[in-house]
Amino acid sequence: MKIFSTDHKTIAKQYLTLGLFWAIVGGLTSYLIRWQVAYPDTEAPGWGFIAPDFYNMLVTMHGTIMVFFVAMPILLATFGNFLIPLMIGARDMAFPRLNRLSVWVFALASLVLLLSFFVPGGAASAGWTGYPPLSANATYTGVNWGLNLWLVALALEFVSFLMGGINFLTTTINLRAPGMTFFRLPLIVWMQITAAVLFMLSVGPLIAGAVMLLLDRVAGTTFYLPEGGGEPLLWQHLFWFFGHPEVYVIFLPGLGIVLEIMPVFSRKPIFGYRPIIYSTIAAGMLSFVVWAHHQFLSGMDPRLAMPFSITTILISVPFALIVFAMIATLWRASISFSTPMLFAIGTLSIFIIGGLTGIFNGSAPVDIYIHGTYFVVAHFHFTLFSATFFAGFAGITYWFPKMFGRMMNETLGKIHFWLTLIFFNAVFIPMHFVGLGGMMRRIANPMQYEFLQPLQPTNVFITLAAVLLIVGQIPFVVNFFWSLFRGRVAERNPWQANTLEWSAGSPPPHGNFERVPVVYRSPYEYSSPEVVEDWLPQDRPPEPSTAARQ
Amino acid sequence: MLNWFPENVSSFGGDIDSLFYLILYITGAWFLLTEGLILFFLVRYRRREGRRVTYYHGNNLKQAAWILIPGLIVLLLDLWVDFRGAEVWAKIKGHMPASDLRIQVTGKQFNWEIVYPGPDGKLGTADDLQMDNELHIPAGKVVRVVLKSKDVIHSFFLPNLRFKQDAVPGREIEAWFQATKPGRFEMPCSELCGFGHSGMGGQLFVHTPEEYEKWVREHWPEK
Numbered sequence: 001m002k003i004f005s006t007d008h009k010t011i012a013k014q015y016l017t018l019g020l021f022w023a024i025v026g027g028l029t030s031y032l033i034r035w036q037v038a039y040p041d042t043e044a045p046g047w048g049f050i051a052p053d054f055y056n057m058l059v060t061m062h063g064t065i066m067v068f069f070v071a072m073p074i075l076l077a078t079f080g081n082f083l084i085p086l087m088i089g090a091r092d093m094a095f096p097r098l099n100r101l102s103v104w105v106f107a108l109a110s111l112v113l114l115l116s117f118f119v120p121g122g123a124a125s126a127g128w129t130g131y132p133p134l135s136a137n138a139t140y141t142g143v144n145w146g147l148n149l150w151l152v153a154l155a156l157e158f159v160s161f162l163m164g165g166i167n168f169l170t171t172t173i174n175l176r177a178p179g180m181t182f183f184r185l186p187l188i189v190w191m192q193i194t195a196a197v198l199f200m201l202s203v204g205p206l207i208a209g210a211v212m213l214l215l216d217r218v219a220g221t222t223f224y225l226p227e228g229g230g231e232p233l234l235w236q237h238l239f240w241f242f243g244h245p246e247v248y249v250i251f252l253p254g255l256g257i258v259l260e261i262m263p264v265f266s267r268k269p270i271f272g273y274r275p276i277i278y279s280t281i282a283a284g285m286l287s288f289v290v291w292a293h294h295q296f297l298s299g300m301d302p303r304l305a306m307p308f309s310i311t312t313i314l315i316s317v318p319f320a321l322i323v324f325a326m327i328a329t330l331w332r333a334s335i336s337f338s339t340p341m342l343f344a345i346g347t348l349s350i351f352i353i354g355g356l357t358g359i360f361n362g363s364a365p366v367d368i369y370i371h372g373t374y375f376v377v378a379h380f381h382f383t384l385f386s387a388t389f390f391a392g393f394a395g396i397t398y399w400f401p402k403m404f405g406r407m408m409n410e411t412l413g414k415i416h417f418w419l420t421l422i423f424f425n426a427v428f429i430p431m432h433f434v435g436l437g438g439m440m441r442r443i444a445n446p447m448q449y450e451f452l453q454p455l456q457p458t459n460v461f462i463t464l465a466a467v468l469l470i471v472g473q474i475p476f477v478v479n480f481f482w483s484l485f486r487g488r489v490a491e492r493n494p495w496q497a498n499t500l501e502w503s504a505g506s507p508p509p510h511g512n513f514e515r516v517p518v519v520y521r522s523p524y525e526y527s528s529p530e531v532v533e534d535w536l537p538q539d540r541p542p543e544p545s546t547a548a549r550q
Numbered sequence: 551m552l553n554w555f556p557e558n559v560s561s562f563g564g565d566i567d568s569l570f571y572l573i574l575y576i577t578g579a580w581f582l583l584t585e586g587l588i589l590f591f592l593v594r595y596r597r598r599e600g601r602r603v604t605y606y607h608g609n610n611l612k613q614a615a616w617i618l619i620p621g622l623i624v625l626l627l628d629l630w631v632d633f634r635g636a637e638v639w640a641k642i643k644g645h646m647p648a649s650d651l652r653i654q655v656t657g658k659q660f661n662w663e664i665v666y667p668g669p670d671g672k673l674g675t676a677d678d679l680q681m682d683n684e685l686h687i688p689a690g691k692v693v694r695v696v697l698k699s700k701d702v703i704h705s706f707f708l709p710n711l712r713f714k715q716d717a718v719p720g721r722e723i724e725a726w727f728q729a730t731k732p733g734r735f736e737m738p739c740s741e742l743c744g745f746g747h748s749g750m751g752g753q754l755f756v757h758t759p760e761e762y763e764k765w766v767r768e769h770w771p772e773k
Contacts, residue, residue, distance in 0.1 A: 051745075052745045052746065052747075052748055053744075053745035055748070056742065056744070056745060056747070059742075125745075126742070127742045131702075131703055131741075131742075133701065133702045133703070133719055134702040134703065134742065134743060134744060140659070140701060140702050140744055141744055141745070142745070226719045226720025226721075227719075227720075230720075231720070232703060232718055232719060232720065233718065266595075266603070267597075267603050268603045268604070268605070268606070269605065269606070269607040269608075270607075271606065271607065271608035271613075271616075271617070272607075272608035272609065272613075272614050272617055273607065273608075273609055274609050275608070275609075275614050275617060275618070297705065297714050297715050297716050298716050298718070299715075299716050299718040299721050299723045302639070302643040302644060303644070305639060305643065306632075306635070306636050306639055309632065309635055309636075309639070310632045310636075313628045313631055313632055313635075314625075314628055316624055316628055317621055317624050317625050317628065320620070320621055320624040321617050321618070321621045323584065324584075324616070324617035324620050324621065325608065325617050327584060327587050327588055327591065328608060328616055328617060330588065330591035330592065330595060331591055331595070331604075331606075332595060332603060332604035332606070333591070333595045333603055333604075334595065334596075334597045334598070334601050334603045335591070335592060335595050335596050335597055336596075336597040337596070345588065345592065348588065349585055349588055352580075352581065352584050352585060353581065356577035356580060356581055357577070359573050359576075359577055359628075359631060360570065360573050360574075360577075363569060363573060363631055363632075363635045364635055364639045364643075365565065365566050365569055365635050365638035365639045365642060366566060366569055366570050366573065366635070368566060368642065368643075368712060368713070368714050369555075369566055369570075369709075369712045369714065371714055371740075372705060372707070372714070372740040372741060373740070433554050436554035436555055437554055437555070437556065438555075438556050438707075438709035440707065440738055440739075440740040441740075441742075442742045442747065442748075443738075443747065443748040443749075444747075444748035445748050445749065448748060448749040448751075449736055449738055449751060450736060451556055451709060451710075451735075451736050524607075526603070526605075527602065527603035527604075527605050528605060529605055534603065
């Protein structure tokens with residue numbers, strides 16, 4: 001395998017490698033965070049004492065890594081790169097060399113972020129949201145180069161994903177195989193290109209904002225510093241104008257994975273293909289007018305709160321439709337519980353909780369109390385953990401045979417699923433109650449507050465569950481590497497699925513298809529009355545009708 | 551119903567809590583319905599030999615009604631939460647009740663500087679009194695706070711009063727609350743503000759009117 005390859009499949013694997021590497025670093029930060037919260041100011045086993053400023057660095061880097069360096073490269077870049085050309089019947093991306101540039105810019109971003117841990121003063125510690133003035137002046141945190149490098153790493157990553165987004169869109173619009181109309185595209189392709197559009201439309205303001213923040217830090221400007229006439233709230237608006245669409249940039253591809261897997265293991269067409277597409281687009285558009293729900297108490301005019309509260313709560317309608325469509329898909333299906341399906345159902349059932357708790361946060365008056373508490377932390381882990389890890393594992397286990405030509409082990413996969421499901425809930429369900437008790441995010445030591453001391457047993461429980469959640473990932477790591485070398489060799493279409501990637505070899509050669517497939521039908525024709533088998537690939541030519549044969 | 555919240559001693563805390571429970575009941579019902587259906591379908595329609603799947607795509611309006619009608623119910627419930635929320639928001643943040651007690655709270659790394667106006671009731675005069683991390687207020691009276699910050703963004707959080715408001719450098723943000731019951735409570739900072747963020751806080755003393763009079767006389771004896 002060439003390292004400097006232009007093959008979209010190699011690039012996808014490179015993104016996957018980087019994403020999984022960062023997931024390990026991100027997991028380590030969560031262990032240290034949880035240790036400090038449960039057993040404040042004691043030595044974390046295997047690490048040591050966690051000072052308050054180091055703790056702030058941990059929460060900052062945990063968020064940054066998990067959102068930008070795990071969720072984005074795995075959900076968007078890995079699956080988008082791997083699947084879009086294969087699923088639309090193309091030989092590669094529209095701009096293969098731009099694609100190669102994008103992964104190497106991302107590698108550079110990773111390197112810069114990694115370096116930021118080792119500069120004097122340590123890595124960024126102003127929160128993953130980097131609110132100025134805290135982030136705008138080194139004297140407030142004691143972090144100088146760490147935060148500059150953090151900004152540079154983010155800027156590089158945005159450049160990388162902009163190039164990726166251009167490729168996703170251009171490829172999907174221009175390189176579809178004959179017969180692959182827009183309404184025959186697999187839903188994950190719809191989700192990926194919607195995510196690409198959201199990202200491209202929202203990231204501009206943030207890049208501008210990041211440049212201004214960097215200038216405030218290194219060039220003495222005062223865009224965000226009131227002593228020079230600047231405005232701290234400007235950053236919050238720029239950040240969240242990007243930040244909320246960004247949530248869907250991560251989430252939609254995760255949802256897409258679930259939507260691909262469900263019909264295959266239900267042997268039934270996805271319910272409401274078109275309503276799902278319209279809902280996705282509606283949710284994407286709404287996501288541009290909800291950003292100030294992060295700022296109800298920021299000091300912005302309180303009259304702005306209700307309009308943003310209303311749009312935020314309305315976003316439940318398109319997502320509810322997608323959830324209902326998924327549930328309806330299971331109705332009168334024939335469901336088999338392979339590992340990918342378990343993770344897909346896990347994603348759905350966990351996302352439902354995350355979606356429902358979003359209503360509490362979106363309601364401005366309730367937010368007065370729960371804003372900035374662990375309730376919010378629990379909420380967004382239910383949405384983002386479900387998308388990143390449950391959907392991510394669903395996608396990896398489902399497309400592993402296509403990516404690497406071998407099957408993963410089902411027993412290890414199921415052990416991994418149950419450990420992840422049980423301990424995920426053991427961590428994040430009690431976290432809601434800790435939040436309702438009033439516990440603030442990002443405090444290193446809850447025991448410093450009398451009103452939080454009764455919550456401490458729950459915090460200890462959460463930490464123990466979090467350690468077990470991390471340990472529960474070992475079966476996946478073992479399974480991944482064992483299957484990579486020793487797994488059963490996969491045939492072309494081990495799941496008897498309909499979409500085009502399964503018509504290519506496992507793994508597909510450079511160029512993907514022996515000949516460009518021709519598409520005759522929509523992607524989810526399972527148990528179609530037209531054929532005896534319970535699947536009907538998109539590229540199988542229509543047979544002469546039974547009447548004609550008789 | 552389990553009570554997770556700290557004791558409520560705020561005049562508007564009941565509105566926030568009841569809105570929370572309204573949302574809890576609505577979302578709780580959806581939670582049971584959706585997760586219950588998923589579990590039921592997983593068991594009822596698990597793979598069995600010889601079962602033929604119902605081919606059903608949900609793309610025409612008649613079939614899609616199975617999701618559109620529940621979607622409409624979601625919309626109506628959303629509007630209920632929105633309208634109730636707008637009422638509560640208007641009551642808390644939409645107006646500023648009159649009060650002769652205006653206290654200035656300034657966040658700085660890592661203290662709350664509380665400035666009391668003194669007998670003249672005006673901030674910025676000679677009889678002002680500053681105390682760090684101690685807020686004394688009378689029960690049953692509207693208190694207005696003027697929130698400022700000297701360095702970074704802090705957030706003034708009074709859990710028992712269901713009150714929270716960011717303090718932003720360069721701005722003076724005015725807000726109000728009214729305690730209903732005397733007692734001693736805490737007032738942490740809930741926005742990451744630096745290495746001392748954890749531990750930043752103070753004590754909120756809600757006095758009975760008589761005790762409050764006594765406290766005032768102790769600090770401004772010339773009155």
